[in-house]
Amino acid sequence: MFKIVNREKMAQGTIVLNEIDAPRIARKAKPGQFVILQANEKGERIPLTMADVDSEKGTITIIYMIVGKSTRIFGNLQVGESYYAVIGPLGKATHIENRGKVVCVGGGTGIAVLHPITRGLKQAGNEVITILGSRNKDLLILEDKMAKVSDTLHICTDDGSRGHHGFVTDVLKDVLEKEDIGLVVAIGPVPMMKFVSMITRDKGIETLVSLNPIMVDGTGMCGGCRVSVGGETKFACVDGPEFDGHAVDYDELSKRLTAYQEDEKISMDACQAV
Amino acid sequence: MVEKKGKKEQAPRAKMPEQAPDVRNKNFLEVPLGLTPDMAKMEAERCLQCKKPACVEGCPVSVDIPGFIARIAQGDFDGAAVKLWERNALPAVCGRVCPQEIQCEGNCILGKKGDSVAIGYLERFAADHARENGTADLPVVAEKTGKKVAVIGSGPSGLTVAGDLIVKGHDVTIFEAFHQSGGVLVYGIPEFRLPKSIVASEVETLVTLGVNIETNSVVGATVTIDELFEEGYDAVYVGVGAGLPRFMNLPGENLIGVFSANEYLTRTNLMKAYRFPEYDTPVPRGRNVVVLGAGNVAMDAARTAMRLGAESVKVVYRRSRAEMPARAEELHHAEEEGIEFILLTNPVQFFGNDNGRLTGMECLKMELGEPDDSGRRRPIAVEGSEYTIPCDLVVVSVGAQPNPLLTNATPDISLNRWGNIVADTATGKTTKKGVWAGGDIVTGMATVILAMGAGRESADSIHDYLTLGW
Ligand SMILES: Cc1cc2nc3c(=O)[nH]c(=O)nc-3n(C[C@H](O)[C@H](O)[C@H](O)COP(=O)(O)OP(=O)(O)OC[C@H]3O[C@@H](n4cnc5c(N)ncnc54)[C@H](O)[C@@H]3O)c2cc1C
Ligand SMILES: Cc1cc2nc3c(=O)[nH]c(=O)nc-3n(C[C@H](O)[C@H](O)[C@H](O)COP(=O)(O)OP(=O)(O)OC[C@H]3O[C@@H](n4cnc5c(N)ncnc54)[C@H](O)[C@@H]3O)c2cc1C
Ligand code: SF4
Ligand code: FES
Numbered sequence: 041m042f043k044i045v046n047r048e049k050m051a052q053g054t055i056v057l058n059e060i061d062a063p064r065i066a067r068k069a070k071p072g073q074f075v076i077l078q079a080n081e082k083g084e085r086i087p088l089t090m091a092d093v094d095s096e097k098g099t100i101t102i103i104y105m106i107v108g109k110s111t112r113i114f115g116n117l118q119v120g121e122s123y124y125a126v127i128g129p130l131g132k133a134t135h136i137e138n139r140g141k142v143v144c145v146g147g148g149t150g151i152a153v154l155h156p157i158t159r160g161l162k163q164a165g166n167e168v169i170t171i172l173g174s175r176n177k178d179l180l181i182l183e184d185k186m187a188k189v190s191d192t193l194h195i196c197t198d199d200g201s202r203g204h205h206g207f208v209t210d211v212l213k214d215v216l217e218k219e220d221i222g223l224v225v226a227i228g229p230v231p232m233m234k235f236v237s238m239i240t241r242d243k244g245i246e247t248l249v250s251l252n253p254i255m256v257d258g259t260g261m262c263g264g265c266r267v268s269v270g271g272e273t274k275f276a277c278v279d280g281p282e283f284d285g286h287a288v289d290y291d292e293l294s295k296r297l298t299a300y301q302e303d304e305k306i307s308m309d310a311c312q313a314v
Numbered sequence: 315m316v317e318k319k320g321k322k323e324q325a326p327r328a329k330m331p332e333q334a335p336d337v338r339n340k341n342f343l344e345v346p347l348g349l350t351p352d353m354a355k356m357e358a359e360r361c362l363q364c365k366k367p368a369c370v371e372g373c374p375v376s377v378d379i380p381g382f383i384a385r386i387a388q389g390d391f392d393g394a395a396v397k398l399w400e401r402n403a404l405p406a407v408c409g410r411v412c413p414q415e416i417q418c419e420g421n422c423i424l425g426k427k428g429d430s431v432a433i434g435y436l437e438r439f440a441a442d443h444a445r446e447n448g449t450a451d452l453p454v455v456a457e458k459t460g461k462k463v464a465v466i467g468s469g470p471s472g473l474t475v476a477g478d479l480i481v482k483g484h485d486v487t488i489f490e491a492f493h494q495s496g497g498v499l500v501y502g503i504p505e506f507r508l509p510k511s512i513v514a515s516e517v518e519t520l521v522t523l524g525v526n527i528e529t530n531s532v533v534g535a536t537v538t539i540d541e542l543f544e545e546g547y548d549a550v551y552v553g554v555g556a557g558l559p560r561f562m563n564l565p566g567e568n569l570i571g572v573f574s575a576n577e578y579l580t581r582t583n584l585m586k587a588y589r590f591p592e593y594d595t596p597v598p599r600g601r602n603v604v605v606l607g608a609g610n611v612a613m614d615a616a617r618t619a620m621r622l623g624a625e626s627v628k629v630v631y632r633r634s635r636a637e638m639p640a641r642a643e644e645l646h647h648a649e650e651e652g653i654e655f656i657l658l659t660n661p662v663q664f665f666g667n668d669n670g671r672l673t674g675m676e677c678l679k680m681e682l683g684e685p686d687d688s689g690r691r692r693p694i695a696v697e698g699s700e701y702t703i704p705c706d707l708v709v710v711s712v713g714a715q716p717n718p719l720l721t722n723a724t725p726d727i728s729l730n731r732w733g734n735i736v737a738d739t740a741t742g743k744t745t746k747k748g749v750w751a752g753g754d755i756v757t758g759m760a761t762v763i764l765a766m767g768a769g770r771e772s773a774d775s776i777h778d779y780l781t782l783g784w
Contacts, residue, residue, distance in 0.1 A: 064536050078493060084585070084594040109594060125493040127530045256585070256595075259491055259532055260717050261557035262577035266568055273561065273568060278719065292568055295670030299570045303596035310591050 042123040045099060051179045055105050055149060056115045057091070063098030065128045071156035072134030072250070072282055075100065076258040078125040079113045086110045087255045087277070090129065091152040103152035103181065109307035130258045131281045134248070136160040139222030140167065143215055144190070145208050145236055147173045147228025151182050153250055154227045159189040161225070167191050169219065171211045173232070177202035209235045221245050226285060230294050237285035247285035251276045253296055268292050327429035328357040339620045339651040342505045342588055351391070354439040358387035361431045364423055369433060372421035375767045377401045379418055379433055386436055395444035398437060399453070403477045404470060404766060406445060406512050407499060409438025412763050413641045445515055455523055456483035461780040464489060464547040466533045466720065469497020470762045471753030472553035473516065474769030475776070476525045482777050486524075489531040494584060497555055499762070501584035502576070504614050506621070510583075534723035539749060549748050549776045552735060553769060556754035557717040561710055562606070566664030571598065571672030575611045575711035582618050600707025603627045604675055606661060607711035608638035613645065615709040616653045627653045628703065632660040632680050632693045658682070658693065662700060664708065674704045714759050727751075734758055742772030750776055
C-alpha cells in the first residue's frame, strides 16, 4: 500500500513529485482536496494537496518543496518504496463553475495545488488568465502543464530571470485594469495570498485562497489548524482549506505557522547530522 | 466458612504499589505497578461472596464480580480472566480506567463501614496475569457464516463489536481513521495511565481471531457507508467517538500556546511527542501551564504537562472540588504530583506578545448559586474579581462534541440536536437499515465501559440481524 510508482525532481531538486498507489483515495479525490502522509511510524503527519489524480490507475500525485525534516525524508523515498500512511481525501473540494473570465495566481509549490483547480475551471468553460511567480527561472514548476490549461499565461520572477521582473501582484493589477474578472484564485506563500486579496478587495472581486496551517489529524478532531475567517474560528482541514481571501486573518496565520520554529530546527539539525 | 469470614475483623484493603510522586512526575511509565499474586489473593479473600452482590449491579456490563474474585482467591488466575472475558472484552483496560468508586466498588457492601474490595485492582491483576503469561485460552471461533460486517472506529466500542462478531463466525473489518487502533485508548489516555502495549495486545488478539483492520480509512471521506454496502458488507457498526474539541470562544484563543486537549494529548500519546526528537512530532513544553476543566481529560493533560517539564501546572475549574468529574484516583494522583487546583475560577481572555505567543490568562472568581439542570450548584461570577495568571501554555479540556465528518456524508442517519447519532438504546439500531451505532458518538463523551456495553448490545443485535433479519 502507498507505494511510490513515479518520482521526479523539479526546480533543481528543491521540489519533488511522487505518484503514489492509493486506489481508495484516487477513486474519491476532487480538485482542492489534500492528503496527510507519514513516511514512517515515527514520522510527523504532513498535509499535502493532491496535484493530480488518476482514478483508473489508482494513483495520486503530490508535489512538495523540501523545507524541513519530514519533506526531506519524503524526498529521499525512491520508486518502489512506500509511505507508512496516506489518509484522504481530506478537506472540501473546490467549488468549480463557469464565472466567465477568471485569474489563477500561483507562487512556489502553490502552483502544484493550483493546477487541478485551473484545469477544472478551464473545463467548466472559463477563460483562464494565469499568473505564476517564483524567485528565479530555475525554481518555476509546471509551466507547460499550466500553459495547457490557461488561455493566457504570465510568468514573474523576483530576479527578472524569466518573464516579468517583479511580483505576481504587479501583473495582477494590470490584468484587473484591462479585464472584467469574475473570480481570482490565489495559492502560494501567505504574503502573496494576503497582497492579492488586498488588491482584489479594493475592486470587489471574489477571491479564493488555499490555507496551509499546521495540522495533525486533518479530520477536525484537534483544532490545531484553526484560522480566523471573517472574525470566526474555522478548522482549515474540514471547513477549508479554501476560504474567502478577503476575510482571512493572514497575520494570525503567519504567526501560527511559526509555532514550532525551534523544534523544527532541532529536527532538521539532527537529520542533517546523520 | 463464608459467614465466619464476615464476622472476622476485616483485613485492610490492598495498597497498590506505585511509583513515588516525585519520580513518576518526570517519566511516562505507568504509575500503579500492579498487585503481586500474594497481595491479590489476600485482597480477594476480603470479598464476602455476597448472595446478592451489589457490586454487580453497579457494573454497567454486569461482570460476575464475586465469581472472578473467588477464582483469584483460589489461585486460579486464568480462570478469573476467563470469567471476566465472559462479560468484558478489555478487563486490563477497565481495571485501570473505570470509575470504580461510583460503579462496582461504590456499591460494595464492605464500603458501607470500611473500605470496599479493590475490584479494579483485582480485575487488572487477573487480566495482566493472563496476558503476560499467555496461559488463558483464546475464545473458539464459530463456523464461518459468510456474512461481512464493517466496524467504523477502533475505540473500545468498535473493538468490542469486532471481538464479539468474529467469535460468532462473521467476517469483520475495522475501518480506522488513524494509523493505529484503539481510539481514545491510544490517542487520549496517556501511557502512564494505560500502557499502549496493553491496547496493542488486545488489538493483536482480535487480529489473531481473524479481524481485518484497515487503518488510514476515514469513513465519510475515503469511503462512504453506502459504498461499504456496495462492496458487499451486510451490516455496519458506527463507533467513531466524540472527537470534536470544544473551545470557549474567548478573545485570544488562537494565540500560539492555546491548545485543545485533543491536540495536546494526540501529539503526546499517539504521535509520541514526549520522545521528540526520536519521534518527529513536537509538542510545546510549557513552563507555566494552565489546564481548563476538571474531568479525566483535564487530569491527563495536567499530568502530561508536568512530565514534559513544567515548573507549574494549574487546573482551573469554575465549580468546586465536589463537582470535579474526574476519577477519584486521577485527582489524587494529580495532587500528589504537584498539580494545583484553582477552583471557582473561570477564564475570561488570553493575552499574548507581538509574536502571537500566549503570555497570560485573565480569570474571574466564581461563587456557587442555586442548583442548575444537572443538580449541581451553578457558578456565578464575582464582579470585579478579575486577575491574571501568567502562563505560556493553556490546554482547553472543557468537553468534546461529535465529529460531523461521517454523519454529514450519511444524511439518512438521524441525529439529535447535538449531532449525536440516534440509536435504539436496547439494540443500537440507527434509522438507517443495516447500520448500528454506539459509544460516545451516541451518548456524548462517557466512559470506556459504557462504550463497550453499547458495543456488546449492538453485536448481539447485528448477529440476530445476520441470522434472522432486521
Ligand atoms: C492543506 C495543506 C496543503 C498543503 N499542500 C502542500 C503542497 O501541495 N506542497 C507543499 O510543498 N506544501 C504543502 N503544504 C505545506 C506542507 O505541509 C509543509 O511544508 C510541511 O508540513 C513541512 O514539513 P517539514 O517537516 O518538512 O518542515 P518543518 O521544518 O516541520 O516546517 C517547515 C514549515 O512548514 C510548516 N509546517 C510544519 N509542520 C506542518 C504541518 N504538520 N502542517 C502544515 N504545515 C506545517 C511550518 O510552519 C514551517 O514554516 C500544505 C499544507 C497544508 C495545510
Ligand atoms: C483523555 C481522555 C481520558 C479519558 N479517561 C477515561 C477514563 O479514565 N475512564 C473512562 O471510563 N473513560 C475515559 N475517557 C472516555 C473514554 O475514553 C471514551 O468514553 C471512550 O473511549 C469512547 O469509546 P468509543 O469507542 O465510543 O470511541 P473512541 O474511543 O473515541 O474511538 C473512536 C475511534 O473512531 C475513529 N474514527 C473517528 N471518526 C472516524 C471515521 N470517520 N472513520 C473511521 N474511523 C473514525 C477514531 O479515530 C477513534 O479511533 C477518557 C477520554 C479521553 C479523551
Ligand atoms: S459487593 Fe463487595 S463483598 Fe460483595 S461480592 Fe461484590 S466485591 Fe465482594
Ligand atoms: S488538523 Fe486537526 S482539526 Fe484540523
